[in-house]
Amino acid sequence: MAKTRTYQKEESKEEKRARRREWFAHWGKTMKFGFYCLTHPLDGFWKLTHEHRGSYAAANTILFLAIFTRIIKLKYTSFLFLNVYWEDVNIFLYIASILFPLSLWVVGNWALTTLFDGKGRLGDVYMGTCYGMLPYPVIQLPLMIVSNFVTIEEGQFYSVLSVLSLVWCLILIICGMGQIHAYSAGKTILFTIASIAAVLVMIFLLMIFFSMVTQGIGYFISLGRELMYRM
Amino acid sequence: MKNKIVRLVTTAAVMLGVGLSSFTSVKAGEDNYTYVYDYWEDVQDSPDAYTVARVFDFGALGLDRNLMAPESLYVNGSKVYLCDTGNNRILLFDRPSSDELILEKEIKGIKGAEPETFNAPSDVSVDEEGYIYIADRENHRILKADQDLNYVMEFTRPSDQAIDAGMDFKPDKIVADTAGRIYCEASGINKGLLKFENDGVFSGFVGATRVSYNFTDYLWKRFASQEQRAQMTSFVPTEYDNLYLDREGFIYAVSGGLKEEDLKNETVDAVRKLNMMGSDILVRNGDYPVFGDLYWGGGGGITGPSYFKDVTVLDNDIYICLDQNRGRLFGYDDQGRMVYAFGGNGNQAGYFRKPVSIEHMDNDLLVLDQQDCTVTLFIPTHYGQLIYDAMAHFDVGEYDEAQACWEEVKMLNGNYSLAYIGIGRSLLRKGQYRESMDYFEVKYDDENYSRAYAQYRKQWIREHIITIILILVVLAVIPLTIGKIFALKEEIDNADIFKLRRRQENQTE
Numbered sequence: 001m002a003k004t005r006t007y008q009k010e011e012s013k014e015e016k017r018a019r020r021r022e023w024f025a026h027w028g029k030t031m032k033f034g035f036y037c038l039t040h041p042l043d044g045f046w047k048l049t050h051e052h053r054g055s056y057a058a059a060n061t062i063l064f065l066a067i068f069t070r071i072i073k074l075k076y077t078s079f080l081f082l083n084v085y086w087e088d089v090n091i092f093l094y095i096a097s098i099l100f101p102l103s104l105w106v107v108g109n110w111a112l113t114t115l116f117d118g119k120g121r122l123g124d125v126y127m128g129t130c131y132g133m134l135p136y137p138v139i140q141l142p143l144m145i146v147s148n149f150v151t152i153e154e155g156q157f158y159s160v161l162s163v164l165s166l167v168w169c170l171i172l173i174i175c176g177m178g179q180i181h182a183y184s185a186g187k188t189i190l191f192t193i194a195s196i197a198a199v200l201v202m203i204f205l206l207m208i209f210f211s212m213v214t215q216g217i218g219y220f221i222s223l224g225r226e227l228m229y230r231m
Numbered sequence: 232m233k234n235k236i237v238r239l240v241t242t243a244a245v246m247l248g249v250g251l252s253s254f255t256s257v258k259a260g261e262d263n264y265t266y267v268y269d270y271w272e273d274v275q276d277s278p279d280a281y282t283v284a285r286v287f288d289f290g291a292l293g294l295d296r297n298l299m300a301p302e303s304l305y306v307n308g309s310k311v312y313l314c315d316t317g318n319n320r321i322l323l324f325d326r327p328s329s330d331e332l333i334l335e336k337e338i339k340g341i342k343g344a345e346p347e348t349f350n351a352p353s354d355v356s357v358d359e360e361g362y363i364y365i366a367d368r369e370n371h372r373i374l375k376a377d378q379d380l381n382y383v384m385e386f387t388r389p390s391d392q393a394i395d396a397g398m399d400f401k402p403d404k405i406v407a408d409t410a411g412r413i414y415c416e417a418s419g420i421n422k423g424l425l426k427f428e429n430d431g432v433f434s435g436f437v438g439a440t441r442v443s444y445n446f447t448d449y450l451w452k453r454f455a456s457q458e459q460r461a462q463m464t465s466f467v468p469t470e471y472d473n474l475y476l477d478r479e480g481f482i483y484a485v486s487g488g489l490k491e492e493d494l495k496n497e498t499v500d501a502v503r504k505l506n507m508m509g510s511d512i513l514v515r516n517g518d519y520p521v522f523g524d525l526y527w528g529g530g531g532g533i534t535g536p537s538y539f540k541d542v543t544v545l546d547n548d549i550y551i552c553l554d555q556n557r558g559r560l561f562g563y564d565d566q567g568r569m570v571y572a573f574g575g576n577g578n579q580a581g582y583f584r585k586p587v588s589i590e591h592m593d594n595d596l597l598v599l600d601q602q603d604c605t606v607t608l609f610i611p612t613h614y615g616q617l618i619y620d621a622m623a624h625f626d627v628g629e630y631d632e633a634q635a636c637w638e639e640v641k642m643l644n645g646n647y648s649l650a651y652i653g654i655g656r657s658l659l660r661k662g663q664y665r666e667s668m669d670y671f672e673v674k675y676d677d678e679n680y681s682r683a684y685a686q687y688r689k690q691w692i693r694e695h696i697i698t699i700i701l702i703l704v705v706l707a708v709i710p711l712t713i714g715k716i717f718a719l720k721e722e723i724d725n726a727d728i729f730k731l732r733r734r735q736e737n738q739t740e
Contacts, residue, residue: 079672079675079677079680080677080680080681083270083675085271149688151681151682151684151685152677152678152680152681153681
């Protein structure tokens, strides 16, 4: 059989540039749609997946922004509000503190809802959750800058706004989840709780898995060592 | 075969070596004599603030008979009173020079009192007029005598129901204030300090400690029957251990023996500063509570929190608490921040076995050890003196000198928070706000930082007011002009002449 090779058609520079411009335009539009979702959670999250108004690129950008905010905040928030013991800081733990719950939630939620006629696919749940995290960078980044220009008496707003950013994220993620799967309000709440339970079960299983693996490896290592002594 | 044995032996040796080294490493933890805690509650070694000038045993004190279970020291001017409780006598020493204590008098009784001799005298106090007050514990009385030790009056068991019927009045520690009133800590009484007016009348309790209770215990108690309740521990305030009257007339009272969880939850206070009303006015602005050591691990077989047995207050409002548990001294400044901590359990000079009493003479410290029957005299080192000088300069408003002293302290101990904050506060008072902010930020002093920053911001705005207004104007004008330009452009585009020309151009094409 003769080998067939398909060559991609060589793009001209112009075409490449146009394609890139188009991609950026789409990215910009979908990013902008995230801000629409901030204030219109129900309407926004419905359109996000069902009318394809969101993109993975934008979702990844928001996720990156959230992680970036979480890390940069440590350094540039005024010491009046946030003191960091740098000797104990592990940047990977900070990254994992967002990525790990996110992945558990996405998988857990999708695994449950797909059994109970949820309309969203795995990617949709991921996109919706990432879009729901937008209030975190949107509030925390300016807050971080402002924190350097106030005294501690004037800083009462800091904790209020900090909590607000998290509560807002929570509301958006729950609303978004309901809209993506086209659930009623009651069903949304039920499946939020069920997803959290699923996350806990997954954590439990992971812990068992890792402890079993360590014990298993330890068994074979000691077996090997024993054999070496005997020989 | 031989090979196998060799291998076995070497592995065994290696494993033994590992085991041994792990044993020795436990022992290797060597702690420094003087230390402080930093903002993160990490132990930071510090240069010594005090050094032992001399340890007086009974020979050095010039006694014919050794002390027996002495309980208290009291300093009045250059005179030192020592309650030799077990021998029923009070010893009066004079300190003519820095490291000498000369026995001046051995007080065995008060002329005219009934009985004349003491029975377990536990504390002495002298008021401004020179009257001597003696807590004569097992005779259940507080004696008042004049300078020649003639009986004046006595304070006895309050006649009302203040003390439970079955309980003896055992005055333990006393102080006399300027008006001749007596504040007394009596053993077995937890309602506070007993206050006697100068005519001997008991006028009530002052400054009862806070009662802490466990919420679950409280709930259980709600559902328990009368008999069950009687079995349970009752929520009672803890007794004080000692008290000290500072130069302003405030009473510092310490209580040891507090429960770990209560200290951790800050529901009880190891040290309290009582005003005339008996309320606690101690300033607690430190990064951690005033209760001595922050870590209560079992080093040297000793566990539990610090047990504050006595306190003394220097004239610059630094108070030094004596921890009987680990034989340490903890100095705190008037803001409740730790200045230094030093000491330990042991037999060397500067270490204690059972310290019971601390007094100060100017900035020198005298500590009485009940088990060793010794008095240890500490004098400040250059480092300790610098800290005191800096505080003294700051208090009288000599900020340049205060800053210079703190700078020198910082050179000696670069981990010392108080030095940085001291420099910052001096700069703040001198109006150098920007510089002081850096010093406060380094040691996380948010309140002083905010104070400096508020001033700095005000100053900055005042200096740059013109620029700020200009920027605001520009920011307001630019969008307006842009809007204008666009409007103008549109007007031009839609003007009839151009429309006409465009049409003509289209036609020609």
